Amino acid sequence: MMSRIVRDVSRLTFPLFAMFGFYLVAHGHLTPGGGFQGGAIIASSIAMIMVAYGIYGLKEKLLSISELAGLFSFLILVYFGSHFAHSAVEEWFKLPVVGPNAGHLISAGVIPLMSIAVGFEVACGISIIVIAMRKGD
Amino acid sequence: MIFLLVQIFALIVIIISALAAIYSKDLLAAVVSLAVMSLVLSLEFYLLQAPDVAMAEASVGAALTTAIFVLAISKTRRYEQ
Numbered sequence: 001m002m003s004r005i006v007r008d009v010s011r012l013t014f015p016l017f018a019m020f021g022f023y024l025v026a027h028g029h030l031t032p033g034g035g036f037q038g039g040a041i042i043a044s045s046i047a048m049i050m051v052a053y054g055i056y057g058l059k060e061k062l063l064s065i066s067e068l069a070g071l072f073s074f075l076i077l078v079y080f081g082s083h084f085a086h087s088a089v090e091e092w093f094k095l096p097v098v099g100p101n102a103g104h105l106i107s108a109g110v111i112p113l114m115s116i117a118v119g120f121e122v123a124c125g126i127s128i129i130v131i132a133m134r135k136g137d
Numbered sequence: 138m139i140f141l142l143v144q145i146f147a148l149i150v151i152i153i154s155a156l157a158a159i160y161s162k163d164l165l166a167a168v169v170s171l172a173v174m175s176l177v178l179s180l181e182f183y184l185l186q187a188p189d190v191a192m193a194e195a196s197v198g199a200a201l202t203t204a205i206f207v208l209a210i211s212k213t214r215r216y217e218q
Contacts, residue, residue: 024192032188032189032192033188033189033192034189036193037189037192037193037196040193040196040197040200040201041192041196041200043201044196044197044200044201044204047200047201047204047205048200048204050204051204051207051208126201129205130201130204130205130208133205133208133209134208
């Protein structure tokens, strides 16, 4: 538990911080940024709350299961993308914004879903690191 | 011209904050100096037209390592001896 100033400022800036991370994850196929950067920003907003307030109510086991869920959903999306569309892994090395209505938010096939999976996985993984550092054992 | 001036300013701030992080005896001030160095380094990445790397550097370098170092300092001593 930190001082009053740290607690209030972290509580006030947490929604802006987390919303910017979600924006980066959702627009990962259109603008710079993407799964890793957005997930790292979401995780740093969670880390700010953890430094200011403590880790009450955050279960390490649940976060670990969520991280595995993000990873496996990424793999399943890679499989579906390569099965139903023409290969998604091959698509990464071309221009990312192709397909119907290119340049809109709903475009590029399964790539935004993959970006959301990567963002979920990175946010949970880095939160596990900060929880382990906070607990200290 | 303004581009060159901003880049020179960013590099000078990076060097000064890195030296402050090395030589300060207060470890919390050293951590904040490292965060400032990382933030200005991400500005430098943005000026060199790599906004992707700049976002990764700003989120990991300025926020996450600062949180981890602050947690580590809160478990140990604040002043170097």
